[in-house]
Amino acid sequence: MVKVFISADMEGATGVAVGAHVGSDSSDYGRMRKLLTADINAAIRGAMAGGATDFVVTDAHGKMTNILIEDLDRHARLFSGSNKPFAQMEGIGPEYAAAFFVAYHAREGTEDGLLNHTLLGNTVYEIRCNGRPFGETGINAALAGHFGVPVCLVTGDDKVAGEARELLGDIEAAQVKTSSERLVANLLPPAASSELIAARAQAAVERAGRGEIKPFQVPGPVQFEIDFKSTAGVKMACLFPTVEYLGSKSLRVRGDDYLAAFRQMWGTLIMVRACQSGAI
Ligand SMILES: [Zn+2]
Structure with a gap:
């Protein structure tokens, strides 16, 4: 058995160019779900x-x-729903030969990165892991790396492909669009993008089998510094004694290893977002 873990975001899907394409209240959302x-x-x-x-x-x-789910390949099992401790990586573990990041996007602040943001777009300005800015690609690749799993394929625009290769090395990338502004992309049609993704995915598994792509590992101790877009909720998150106040929009969490630090970081983000939305 050769198992592959797939984390599927949406901004990098074939056909997606603007925010309305990935919003569940938009008339285009149904089309984009099919394409994803x-x-x-x-x-x-x-x-x-x-x-x-x-x-x-x-x-x-x-x-x-x-x-x-009605359209998903029969060889897959799907984690659906958002209250997941591992967030975009729910289900990851040591049993996988490779991980794929499908329909990913560049991190917040990437010039011309289509729909660029980091985890919670309205909430997070920047996340640094041991001082280095991480987008979702880095955050999630390091979680896979904690379990010894290499990320071998990313699909999305040219900017996330570049971000992934800069951080993870020479992995496979299926560039299904080229972005020229946060809300403008030159898109491959599905007939072309599906061939490209399949070819790159095949190469990714073959290269993983040959041990050519190494897991992305962040050795402990690990710290995350998080800068928010607003001051709201930042002091509330510091009710937890493990959360350090750095300034009106910034805090820090730590862990002995990457997983421990990730749990602190994700829990803190959920807390701050809840405060910002007035939900608690
Ligand atoms: Zn995302």
Whole structure:
């Protein structure tokens, strides 16, 4: 059995160019859900040609209920819903030969990165892991790396492909669009993007099998510094004694290893967002 873990966001899906495409209240959302699911299926088809046999997919965008189960490849199992301790990586563990990041996007602040943001777009300005700015690619690749799993494929725009390769090295990238502004992309149609994704996914599994792509590992101790877009909720998060106040919009959390630090970071973000939305 060769298992592949797939974390599927939405901004980097075939066809997505603007925020309305990935918002569940938009009339275009239904089309984009189909295209996102087709991208995942293309990755599964390619990976199977490369020798993979089993797939776990985590829905990793917004309410995390975007992927159409009725259209999903029969070899996959899907984590759907958003109250996940591992967030965009729910289900990751040491049993996977490779991880894929499908429909990903560049981190907050990336010039011309399509729909660039980091985890919670309205809330987070920057996240630094041991001093280095991380987007979702880095944050989630290090979680896979904690379990010894290499991220071998990213799909999305040219900016996230560049971010992934800068951080993770020479991994496979299926660039299904080229962005020229945060809200403008030159898009491949699905007939072309599905072939590209499948080819890159096949290569990713074959290269993983040969041990050519190493896990991205952040050795402990690990600290996250988080800068927020607003002051709201930052002091409330510091009710937890493990959360350090750095300034009106900034705080720090630590862990002995990456997983411990990630848990602190994700829990803190959820707390701050809840305060900012007036939900508690
Ligand atoms: Zn995202």
